[in-house]
């Protein structure tokens with residue numbers, strides 16, 4: 001570690017005992033490639049604007065190629081990757097390398113690098129949600145008729161289907177993906193050219209740099225551009241929201257596994273070091289716990305940013321890793337959840353038997369009485385009496401309670417057949433065909449919508465990936481004009 005080699009710090013600010021504390025170089029490995037791209041786009045623009053000569057640009061761009069081949073690990077010591085790459089370029093080609101930092105600051109540079117890299121990470125996270133949605137929909141398509149108990153307060157509530165439960169998470173994940181893509185679109189703006197915060201006297205072309213880096217445009221106000229990390233907040237918030245969805249999904253599966261309503265694949269379970277008979281849903285518990293990590297990331301970020309004055313403050317160096325840790329953890333948990341869903345087995349007989357346990361058809365029978373003209377509150381009272389008397393009531397039990405409450409024969413209102421149908425979990429499900437309901441016909445519509453939404457989001461994600469790849473090609477092409 002030779003702080004003296006750092007072209008930014010020189011002898012005066014060698015760092016002393018705080019050198020490592022000050023440095024973000026190890027964490028900056030993540031933006032090494034981003035910084036090289038940002039350097040290249042900036043140098044191309046400087047040459048195009050006549051701010052550096054074409055042959056000087058060529059020398060700098062050649063040096064950047066060498067730095068890239070040597071890799072992040074070969075960088076000289078520096079306060080951060082930006083200073084270290086500049087130092088390496090100067091070591092390679094001499095003082096002319098110092099022209100690279102004309103008309104910019106590390107403040108706009110780092111903000112640009114973070115956005116540049118985060119774009120890929122956000123698209124990875126979106127793709128993970130697409131994989132999970134696919135697993136949910138594909139499994140749902142196989143279980144449109146598989147009746148299971150639905151719960152509220154974790155108590156048996158009403159019969160539903162496995163497909164209806166799966167589709168409920170698919171639609172939540174659709175919104176999670178939409179939030180990530182929204183965050184992507186606001187992340188994808190270039191701060192470069194803002195310099196420290198006060199712009200520059202040089203005739204820079206900010207739009208050109210933005211275009212070479214695949215950004216949709218610039219963050220105009222230079223002070224805002226260099227200072228803001230709101231894109232990290234919204235990206236991390238979207239990820240924390242996704243993690244919360246995942247935690248609910250994982251918790252449901254843990255509960256279902258506990259009740260024997262689902263059989264997890266061995267790959268997604270673990271066992272006990274002492275109790276040989278155990279099969280534990282460990283992967284899902286870890287998915288559930290990821291929401292704690294994501295919440296910590298979001299809170300770490302917000303707390304670090306709160307009250308920071310304009311424009312740049314070094315606190316910002318500690319804000320960024322919260323976002324990296326969150327996006328990595330949540331994307332991985334999403335992939336694991338997709339694997340667990342895709343490989344789990346739903347034991348249909350056990351599910352069908354459990355679907356009616358705890359008199360889950362009570363609401364359906366009450367609805368039947370209400371449809372026959374009995375006020376719903378009265379019907380509710382009748383069924384509450386039935387439930388008090390038996391956990392698995394038959395027609396006679398319903399008729400007896402109705403006669404008690406109504407003081408007349410139940411047959412005057414509904415047929416025995418209709419009541420028996422309402423008492424049957426599968427028929428109870430089939431009758432609830434309102435929009436979004438669990439009836440197979442209603443779930444078929446939900447699956448159609450899910451398929452369409454998935455195709456749309458796949459296209460949105462692919463378009464963004466393609467735009468980034470095109471920009472990278474364009475930049476490579478421009479660089480080749482100078483080297």
Ligand code: ARG
Nearest residue numbers: 024080106107110312316317
């Ligand atoms: N490593 C710094 C960060 O992550 C880069 C910017 C340094 N700027 C400065 N004015 N010290 O924020």
